[in-house]
Amino acid sequence: MRYLPKSPAERQEMLAAIGVKNVEELFSSIPEKYRLKKALNLPGPLSEQEVIRYFQERAKENSGGYTSFLGAGVYNHLRSVVTDTIIQRGEFLTSYTPYQAEITQGTLQAIFEFQTLMCQLTGQEVANASMYDGSTATTEAVLMAERLTGRTRVLVARSVHPEYREVLRTYAKNSGLHVEEISYTTTGMLDAKAFKAAIRDDVCAVVVQSPNFFGTIETLGPLAEITKAAGAMLVVAVTEAVSLGAVKPPVEADIVAMEAQSFGLAPSYGGPYAGVIASREKYVRQMPGRLSGQTVDSEGQRGFVLTLATREQHIRREKATSNICTNQALCALAATVHLTLLGKEGLREQAEQNLAKAHFALTELEKIPGVTRTFSGPFFNEFTVALPKSVKLVNAELLKEKIVGPFVLGTAYPELSKNAVVCVTETTSRGEIERLVAGVRKALAA
Amino acid sequence: MRYLPKSPAERQEMLAAIGVKNVEELFSSIPEKYRLKKALNLPGPLSEQEVIRYFQERAKENSGGYTSFLGAGVYNHLRSVVTDTIIQRGEFLTSYTPYQAEITQGTLQAIFEFQTLMCQLTGQEVANASMYDGSTATTEAVLMAERLTGRTRVLVARSVHPEYREVLRTYAKNSGLHVEEISYTTTGMLDAKAFKAAIRDDVCAVVVQSPNFFGTIETLGPLAEITKAAGAMLVVAVTEAVSLGAVKPPVEADIVAMEAQSFGLAPSYGGPYAGVIASREKYVRQMPGRLSGQTVDSEGQRGFVLTLATREQHIRREKATSNICTNQALCALAATVHLTLLGKEGLREQAEQNLAKAHFALTELEKIPGVTRTFSGPFFNEFTVALPKSVKLVNAELLKEKIVGPFVLGTAYPELSKNAVVCVTETTSRGEIERLVAGVRKALAA
């Protein structure tokens, strides 16, 4: 087998050196009866060529040739060849968590840079080395608020990504947390009245997303004040991180939970991406996840180490701030390289292109009789439209035009059954937007 | 511009440090009148994404979706992801010729390994670090023979690759070399009689290819004897290097000129590939091209350096063995990695698969009425067939079936106008061979 660096003769030599007659002897501690007598029923072995062919065939059974207007937490943005070149360097790709700092300074400095970029982006003071994704980051942010406040009620905007809310509920169920949802208004923003009515001094966290699942940008100021006044913590989730190139960061938040997929990570049918938690310095000892910190070596030179590990499970065990161990380091590295490439101007320009394209798309769609904007609040690169027909039917027609239509809201929001969230990024060409508009027009006419 | 690491402010700072007011001043030695007043008329600048799109569009205008039976000096063989991973490491990709040995030991050791592999493959004693390709290697081999013998007549088999012969003629024209061609017999091999008649003591080199352009394997023994007896040198060209996994190497040759494209290099519309010259130790000081040699450092450790540079143009100038400077180092590295991956058994197995597939293809084609084998000599993965119809017409029909048909011999060999060279490698599936056979059958029936 090509991955195994041993010849038959070497195997024999080694068994002899160990002092056993055959390899079976080494498995003698497994009761005989439970040792497999026949080979596993697995496909293969395949040569490299056949492995490639298998996946090429699967790839052909997917969405090749279609133009998509889906966002809803996963965005199609430009990615650079440079990013991929870097993360494929064996020195990054095939190294472990940098527990032995002296021989993993590359990874540690890159994490330190990632933490810095995340702070700059979110307007927060500290950020960790990554969480699994935006959904678990949001949940972990709530658990962090729970630890910091000692309270157990959680208010979550209904306009937070439905799957993020599901994950929160899964984790909350057994942690004694009570999750309540707060609705939205015609602006697409949090219903301030309902929120004020719900918040009390038993609330640990208020969770909103901005831009939210409808694409609407929340106004955080007043919300933060009320939250603060109640002694609760404001958790702001960000699923479309590119928005932070053009939209004020959630500086009012106590904790920001972000999905960094937009920064150089492929959609890849749902993962791997990279979640981030950013917060205030004073809360750092309650943060989950790894942290790289600057220090010096025995000769006074700058270096980096994993630090504040006493928060983590391998030291604190049942008292840890989280059970997370393996995180999404390589994805965070990709995001670091990507953002370094984009830089200040690149990210701003990219964000403003998204803004322009989404506004263009809305303007064009609104020209279709019966198509209207659902919410009045400001938006970035996603917006919700109401159609005069079932979105599923319209999308079925669009499919025939090789277009994957906008996200159908009806399943998660029954009250919005004829509404859809359209996503347009810098990768969507004007021609593609025009094809969508023509397709919707046709579908509605049919 | 993204490739330029300077900000406008830094440019100003640097100009100030140099002591000029503006950059124009630095070009003052170019007569004003010849300095361009307007921007060049070039397409661009394009972003990375647009560059990719441009080439993706060009790629679509090529042969995607077609199955090919072309060989004729360029072969479609399996290539491993591993090879590409290695040659894309910046440390190999972006380093120069290893003139400064202490800081380029990686390249130098790899070249040393390449030289060793080439010797093992060809049965020769020394091999160089690469030539441009098989065609120039063949020509340089002849020039080497000229230097060694001091003679000027060259006998070349007509069954040597037509383009190799053209290159030889181009170089020969002004070097006072006289090139004569020797025909082939019904075996597909060199016409021994004509050869014997032509060889005299003014011949510096006898050039054959094996397997030759018709796919036939030459019998070198008797040829070598006659050549030797005449005091000439036998140059054997190898265009299909994979054959050396199953076919005896040309140990009888004085110089082997090989094209290593088959070892991990993509067809890439004609290049870059890697030529090789291998020969006897005693001739090494007349060899063209770079050589890596083993040595020791000032502390006695093993290391490698470019050696015998006194043969080369940068030392010897007009007395050099060749004018070659830049060679095909990265391609040679790819071949080294590729052959290391294949190893002894892999190359043998690959070669035997080629053999089996080509023989299967011939057997199937011969079942078609009117299709016959042109030559009776043994062959490796290419063979010549005679069709009852013009090959061009048959190929035109095959194109409709998404098949790129075999190589048309008529242009280079007018006497073989209804003949074609079929190439089948391990990458050609049985199904594809069967499609070819069905296609030819249909085309002939039409």
Added chain:
Amino acid sequence: MSEKIKKATRQTNQNEGLIFEKSSPGKRAFELPPLDVPAVDPAKALGEAHRRGGVDGFPEVSEIEVIRHFTRLSTWNYAIDLGMYPLGSCTMKYNPRVNEFVARLDGIATEHPYQPQELSQGCLKVLQLLEKCLLEITGMDAITLQPAAGAQGELTGLLLIRAHHEKNGNPRKKVLIPDSAHGTNPATAVIAGYEVENIKSNSEGQVDLEHLREQVTEDVAALMLTNPSTLGIFEQQVPQIAEILHAKGALLYMDGANMNALAGVTRPGDLGVDVMHLNLHKTFSTPHGGGGPGAGPVAMKKVLEPYLPTPVLVEKEGGKLALDFNRKESVGRVKAFVGNFGVLVRALAYILAYGPGVRQATEDAVVNANYIRKGLEGVFDLPYTKPSMHEVVFSDAIQKRNGVNTMDIAKRLIDYGFHPYTTAFPLIVPGALMIEPTESESKEELDLFVEAMKSIAKEAAATPELVKTAPHTTRVRRLDEVGAARKPVLRWKAGEKRSEAAD
């Protein structure tokens, strides 16, 4: 450094500051295609209050500076691609390059998780085949591929157990965890709402059945067993343990992080395990990437299937695959979307390359660990002497006499050209040297390792200071971890003096 060190030599290596220290306004490393729709005024489109002009402090550099920055950084790392990485419990095996290639294919990397399922059959087939393979390897009945890593797999497993007990009327209170367990086990149990009760290993590193019988009450929801244990020893009494648990209605959870010792040789499902997770980033070779991403599928017996996280992959009539989001008894989702799909792709590519040959990998892994054990027995203290499986755990008891501890030895190993083994656990072995070579090491590499370890043992006796101040050959010397934690500096701040850049 010295004659003794055969595997490494010092070499000049580039310094590099933080990327922020290379920034200068106006440099660009990435350009966008021109905008093909009318530009909008962000202040107008977003409202002045929401508008941001750009991110303060973000770097402005060029493409070549980015390439150099990260290339230089990379050369400061050790990696499997460079040599043996014997971190115990981490299964640092070869990460095949073809797996990287297939995970990046157009039509694989490009797919959106919400695209219509009829346009996702390729992705769903990958998931289905991987599920089948993992079920065959584990001997289980049902599986979820959603968890992002081992720890999340553990949580998922405990949530399944909890749902099962709740269905039976009582979620129960406690989870039993051996003292040798990885830190994630107790941390996870707490998130799942359980109290942790430790179970002590006996002097042979095995579960004490007598004690266990006493500890297992109707309050116990489950026992989390790592097998082979973190001592590298196979727990022989799994069937008996399962029986004891099952008798009280409790379930047996297996931490499958060490499946590399078992794949193709024995199946947890056959041994009586009810639910387990796998670390695809260990046993199934997906690259660690400096700490992740991973994937932690959870395989289970039939009895837990109703509680699978959503969505569940189902095969419809006619062979069409679909995701079922509508599962009444589901524990819910643990993560957005179907899981770390790109990681799952790589794991399947790995399995397909081996086929039934995974057994050979397992055998080689166990041979390698035993070869090291044989080579170092006597030189280092072996606190548990039961047969080793895929890893061997020594202690620093002998070297401690000269004041040299496991961390010192680990750091010295760096000078010898190796990544250190695991030092931090198992906690039941004070001063542990937890060594897992995996099947990916050649005899040549193992011989060099054994020789290096022996040489260090000699140094520990003869020149302990040399070992205690290691590493000596790295670009930075031993780093001050205590100082780092005392006054944490967790980000670069503008205005910090640039002179440090080239330090």
Added chain:
Amino acid sequence: MSEKIKKATRQTNQNEGLIFEKSSPGKRAFELPPLDVPAVDPAKALGEAHRRGGVDGFPEVSEIEVIRHFTRLSTWNYAIDLGMYPLGSCTMKYNPRVNEFVARLDGIATEHPYQPQELSQGCLKVLQLLEKCLLEITGMDAITLQPAAGAQGELTGLLLIRAHHEKNGNPRKKVLIPDSAHGTNPATAVIAGYEVENIKSNSEGQVDLEHLREQVTEDVAALMLTNPSTLGIFEQQVPQIAEILHAKGALLYMDGANMNALAGVTRPGDLGVDVMHLNLHKTFSTPHGGGGPGAGPVAMKKVLEPYLPTPVLVEKEGGKLALDFNRKESVGRVKAFVGNFGVLVRALAYILAYGPGVRQATEDAVVNANYIRKGLEGVFDLPYTKPSMHEVVFSDAIQKRNGVNTMDIAKRLIDYGFHPYTTAFPLIVPGALMIEPTESESKEELDLFVEAMKSIAKEAAATPELVKTAPHTTRVRRLDEVGAARKPVLRWKAGEKRSEAAD
């Protein structure tokens, strides 16, 4: 090493033997899909006399060993991706990664040179656009992309010139070459069947027109001029030189290796050059790859077009592109197929990325060279003081007084974290330091370089031995080149003792 060295620090680095020393029978690193046709007996199919059972001595290793072997080797190299590579005359600029990507696209890398031209329009369009761009940059009328490198471009150019003279009845005898020329120029002239006659540069590094007028007779076929010269100085009298040549029917060849100083600023065609080559692996950023591959297109004036090597790219009616193999007056081919297509693809990708902005690259390259010159003037001897273009050439005259020569300084530069500059030529500067930074270096990197060079100059005065025994920080110390040439060992042989493997 020392406080003075800011750019580099020593780091542990893996040793590695020759791949042959790791071989053991039965290991495999590559497997083939199973054969899907009947196997044949090779002895029967080929004849016993032709049959080979396998290649003796070929390595037998596993995939991970291949990855590690070459990864380790790679870490012994310096590269542009790691830092400044100021090899004069080599234009070691940034090699954009997107160029590697596009050259590997399916539909680009996969195309066979003999496939029907109607299935090759994409490839042909790439060739056509590159031709147009290079003609615009050089100001020439016709071009061939076939030559594989600069030296082959030179040959092609001289063959064109020869064909032209032959057409006029006499191929002529001599080619004039300045004493500052690269070694390929004289070597090439000989292959083209010409005698070489040197022309001396004057004290300013320029061609002496008076002398030239005398040297140019009816025997002279051409003059090969490098411009800027290898001194980095622009030859100001090109139009006059061309005039002198043309008056006698001779032609002006320009070695365009230094086009990085001119692109977008001035055009050889406008200056009176008749034919020239370009080094795409220099000016147009295609990677050197440790010595190649390259591409050396030759651009020419109308008068030489009839002699273009075959095939020639032509546009047919309707815009279809085709290759014309039927050119009566052609010099013939210099290489099989159309040229190093994959290199041509990269060069076009480079040009498209810049567009008219190539001028900015040229400007930056010239600014960088002058910045270094300014920084080091006085510290090192500057034998020619005319304005520098893209490179600057110092001499070791000052350091020689302490017995330190250019090679010593070069080797010491390695310790300072840089690749050396070019030491071997131009021959007219004894002990040359030929420094070409290219546009790809940042001010930061240049400042470090200047500082390093100054520091070495101090060392050369204060501690010459330190410089003369450099490098001190590399994994091997100064290598014995003389010994290597005296008794050449050019390949590994079976049976050589394996103990050297881990040295």
